[in-house]
Amino acid sequence: MNLARRGLIVLTLINLFNYLDRWILPVLGETLRTSPLHISDTQFGLLSSGFIVVYTLTAPFFGTLGDTRSRTKLIAIGIVIWSVATALGGFAWSFASLFVARAVVGIGEASYGSIAPSLLADYYPHRSRGRAFGIFYAVIPIGGALGYLVGGLMDVHFGWRSAFFVAGVPGIILAALALRLHDPPRGATEADGGATGADRGGQRRTGAGYTALLRNRPYLLTVLGYAAYTFALGGMVIFMPKFLMRVRGLPEAAVSVRFSAVLAVMGLLGTYLGGWLGDRLLRRWHQAYLWLSGIATLLAVPCGLLALTAASPAVYWTAITLSVFLLMLSTGPGNTTIVSVVPATMRATAMAGSIFAIHALGDVPSPTLLGWMSDRTSLGEAVLIIPVAILVSGLVWTYAAWRGERAPAAT
Numbered sequence: 526m527n528l529a530r531r532g533l534i535v536l537t538l539i540n541l542f543n544y545l546d547r548w549i550l551p552v553l554g555e556t557l558r559t560s561p562l563h564i565s566d567t568q569f570g571l572l573s574s575g576f577i578v579v580y581t582l583t584a585p586f587f588g589t590l591g592d593t594r595s596r597t598k599l600i601a602i603g604i605v606i607w608s609v610a611t612a613l614g615g616f617a618w619s620f621a622s623l624f625v626a627r628a629v630v631g632i633g634e635a636s637y638g639s640i641a642p643s644l645l646a647d648y649y650p651h652r653s654r655g656r657a658f659g660i661f662y663a664v665i666p667i668g669g670a671l672g673y674l675v676g677g678l679m680d681v682h683f684g685w686r687s688a689f690f691v692a693g694v695p696g697i698i699l700a701a702l703a704l705r706l707h708d709p710p711r712g713a714t715e716a717d718g719g720a721t722g723a724d725r726g727g728q729r730r731t732g733a734g735y736t737a738l739l740r741n742r743p744y745l746l747t748v749l750g751y752a753a754y755t756f757a758l759g760g761m762v763i764f765m766p767k768f769l770m771r772v773r774g775l776p777e778a779a780v781s782v783r784f785s786a787v788l789a790v791m792g793l794l795g796t797y798l799g800g801w802l803g804d805r806l807l808r809r810w811h812q813a814y815l816w817l818s819g820i821a822t823l824l825a826v827p828c829g830l831l832a833l834t835a836a837s838p839a840v841y842w843t844a845i846t847l848s849v850f851l852l853m854l855s856t857g858p859g860n861t862t863i864v865s866v867v868p869a870t871m872r873a874t875a876m877a878g879s880i881f882a883i884h885a886l887g888d889v890p891s892p893t894l895l896g897w898m899s900d901r902t903s904l905g906e907a908v909l910i911i912p913v914a915i916l917v918s919g920l921v922w923t924y925a926a927w928r929g930e931r932a933p934a935a936t
Contacts, residue, residue, distance in 0.1 A: 528648070528707045528709075529648035529649060531706075531707075532644065532645070532648045532706050532707060533645065533648060533649075533657055533660060533661065535702050535703065535705075535706055536641050536644065536645055536661060536706075537660055537661050537663075537664050538664075538699070538702070539600070539604065539637065539641070539699050539702070539703060540637075540641065540661060540662070540664050540665065540668065541664040541667060541668040541671070542668065542695055542696075542699055543607070543634055543637055543638075543668060544664070544665050544666075544667075544668025544669050544672065545668040545669075545671045545672045545675065545692055546607055546608065546611045546630060546634075546672070546692050546693065547576075547630070547634065547668075547669075547672065548668065548669040548672030548673060548676075548762060549611065549672045549675065549676045549688055549689060549692045550572060550573065550627065550672075550676070550763075551573075551672075551673065551676075551762055551763050551764075551765070551766050551767075552672075552673045552676040552677040552680070552766045552777065552780065552781050553676055553677075553680055553685045553688060554569050554763075554764075554766060554767045555766075555767060555770050555771070555777065556680050556685045556777070557569065557685065560685065562617070562618075562619060562620055562623065564620055564623075565896070565900060566767070566895075566896040566897075566899045566900050566904070567893065567896040567897050567899075567900050568620050568896070569763070569767075569892075569896055570763065570764075570892035570893040570894070570895060570896025570897065571624065571892075571893055571896070572620075572623060572624055572627050573627075573759070573763045573888065573892040573893075574888075574889050574890070574892050574893045575624050575627060575628045575631075576627045576628055576630055576631045577631065577759070577884045577888050577889045578628070578631070578884075578889055579628045579629070579631030579632055579635070580631030580632075580634055580635045580638070580880070580884060581631075581635075581880060581881050581884040581885050581889060582881075583631065583632050583635040583636075584635040584638065584639050584876075584877040584880035584881050584884075585735070585874075585877045585878065585881055586635075586877075587599060587603070587635050587636045587639040587640060587873075587877060588639040588640075588873045588874045588875075588876060588877020588878065588880075589873075589874060589877070590640075590873075591639055591640035591643055591873030591874075591876075591877070592643070592870060592871065592872070592873045592874050595708060596640045596643065596644045596708050596873070597644075597703055597704055597705075597706045597707075597708045598704065599636050599640055600636060600637055600640055600641060600644075600703045600706075601700040601701075601703040601704045602633075602636060602700075603632075603633040603634065603635070603636025603637045603640075604633060604637065604696050604699050604700040604703060605633070605696055605697070605700050606629065606630075606632050606633030606636070607629075607630045607631075607632070607633025607634050607637075607696070608633070608693045608694075608695070608696020608697070608699075608700075609693065609696065610626055610627070610629035610630040610632075610633065610693075611626075611630055611689055611692050611693035611696075612689055612690055612692075612693030612694070613626045613629075613689075613693075614626040614627060614630075614689040614693075615686040615687065615688070615689035615690045615693075616686070617686075626689075635877075635880065638876070638880050639873055639876050639877040639880060640873050640876075641661075642658070642661075642860060642863075642864055642872065642873075642876045643864070643872040643873035643876060644706070644708065644709075645657060645658065645661055646864045646869070646872050647709045647710070647869070647872075648709065651865060652804070652807075653804065654804075654861055654864075654865065655800045655801070655803040655804035655807065655814065655857060655858065655861045656800045656801055656804050657800070658800055658857045658860055658861045658864075659796055659797045659798075659799055659800015659801055659803070659856075659857035660797060660800065661857075662796050662800070662856040662857050662860060663792070663793050663796035663797045663800075663853075663856075663857075664793075665792065665796065665853075665856060666788040666789060666791070666792015666793060666795075666796065666849065666853055667788070667789045667792060667793055669762060669785075669788050669792070670784075670785035670786065670787075670788035670789035670792065671785065671789075672692070672785075673766065673780075673781050673784055673785040673788065674781055674782065674785040675688060675691060675692060676688040676692075676781065677766075677777055677778060677780065677781020677782070677785075678778070678781060678782075679691055680777065681777060681778050681781075735874065735878055737871070738867070738871075738874070738875060738878050741866060741867065742928075743862070743866045743925065743929060744863065744866050744867060744875065746921060746922075746924070746925035746928070747815065747859065747862045747863055747866070747922070747925060748863065748878070748879045748882045748883060749882075749886075749921050750818070750819070750822075750859070750918050750919075750921035750922040750925060751859050751863075751879065751882075751883045751887075751918070752882055752883040752885075752886035752887045752918075753886075753887070753914050753915075753917040753918035753921060754822065754852070754855065754859070754883075754887070754914075754915070754918035755883040755884065755886075755887030755888050755891075756886065756887040756888060756890070756891045756914040757829075757852075757891070757911045757912075757914035757915045757918065758852065758887075758888070759887055759888020759891040759892055760888070760891040760892060760894075760895045760908065760910065760911050760914070761829075761908075761911055763888075763891075763892045763895070764892070764895050764896075764899075764904065764907075764908060765784065765845075765908075766780050766781070766784060767904060768833070768904055768905070768908055769784065771904055772904055772905045773838075773841070783842075784845075787842075787845060787846050787849055788849060791846055791847075791849040791850040791853065792849055792850075792853045794850060794853075795849065795850040795851065795852070795853030795854045795856075796853045796854070796856045796857055797857075798854060799817060799818075799821070799853065799854035799855060799856060799857045799858050800857030800858065800861070802817060802854075803817050803857060803858040803861065810930070811929070811930075812925075812926040812927075812929040812930050813858075814858035814859070814861055814862045814865075815858070815862060815922050815923075815925050815926035815929060816923070816926040817854065817855070817858050818854070818855035818858045818859050818862075818922045818926075819919050819920075819921075819922030819923030819924075819925070819926055820919070820923065821851045821852070821854040821855055821919075822851070822852065822855055822915060822918050822919035822922060823916070823919035823920070823923065824851050824919075825847075825848050825851035825852050825915050825919070826912050826915050826916045826919065827912075828844045828847040828848040828851060829844070829848045829911060829912040829915050830909075830912040831844040832844035832845045832848050833905075833908050833909060833911065833912070834909075852915070855922070859922075860876075863875055863876065863879050864876065891910075891914070894910070895907045895908065895910065898910070
């Protein structure tokens with residue numbers, strides 16, 4: 526097995542557990558509300574926002590380190606931090622203690638989220654990078670589905686604390702696998718074979734790196750579209766289980782099994798197909814990744830609206846299934862665009878900047894806003910903000926693709 530393929534397999538496996546740990550919480554929402562902790566919808570939204578705030582604030586720090594230090598060691602450290610913090614969530618005795626535990630998870634995951642795509646981009650050249658990123662990001666919905674499934678079933682049979690304990694266990698093994706990965710030179714798969722002397726000097730000018738990103742219009746538009754997408758997705762993954770239980774009256778076990786199945790199957794299919802299709806379309810349109818992301822997201826708007834308003838189970842489950850598929854089509858192409866419109870020596874910095882922006886504007890405010898709206902109106906009304914955010918995302922990405930086709934030299 527060559528180093529690139531081995532690296533892709535290990536990084537993808539780690540990403541699977543990354544999202545399992547991240548999404549262990551949503552399905553526990555109704556149990557936490559009626560438990561001795563008495564977590565309200567607003568507090569439940571804050572648990573997610575607190576994690577994302579820490580994740581967002583620490584990502585630029587890890588992005589800088591990822592462009593100048595050993596990426597495999599930084600990834601391993603991040604895995605240990607998030608795994609231990611996940612397990613500690615099972616010992617929470619109050620909202621504040623659970624909030625702290627979930628916030629610390631964000632530190633570890635910021636390391637991985639910033640650095641892993643940079644490492645993967647140096648394993649694969651541009652012509653096949655979309656497929657590699659499609660595989661890497663395809664496990665996000667599978668990890669999320671496992672988070673729902675493990676969280677729901679452990680809660681039903683052993684109590685909510687057991688869900689955190691089980692989710693945190695695999696971290697040490699994953700960290701050991703990360704340490705054994707090859708860390709190639711920055712830009713190893715580019716046409717020039719690696720970083721130039723000027724580029725290496727640029728690695729040390731980290732402040733200038735973030736300033737350069739602000740002047741990169743294709744990068745900015747891609748990230749802004751991703752921020753609206755993340756706002757919608759953040760609200761959806763946190764509150765959809767609550768919505769299905771409270772508004773639709775479904776039992777927790779049924780929600781955890783069925784919704785996790787939709788996420789796993791449609792998420793895997795959509796994410797992998799998005800990466801593969803993006804690479805194929807790139808042969809004809811140099812803005813293929815953005816066109817695919819924009820059009821797929823716009824098609825998801827009516828599906829998302831129907832999923833949240835239809836009363837018939839056959840209709841809303843079909844709409845949920847189509848929404849997940851269409852939204853996941855954008856994951857690989859969007860992230861491939863981010864690492865492809867910046868110099869090879871700035872990829873970790875670019876991913877860190879993207880993480881900061883999409884979460885600060887996206888799923889930092891969305892869960893808390895939805896929780897606040899739910900406590901003051903109803904959950905059924907609060908979730909209607911999700912299709913609006915999906916629409917904004919699709920419009921921004923489509924405009925970015927149109928603009929890029931008119932001015933190809935800008936990319």
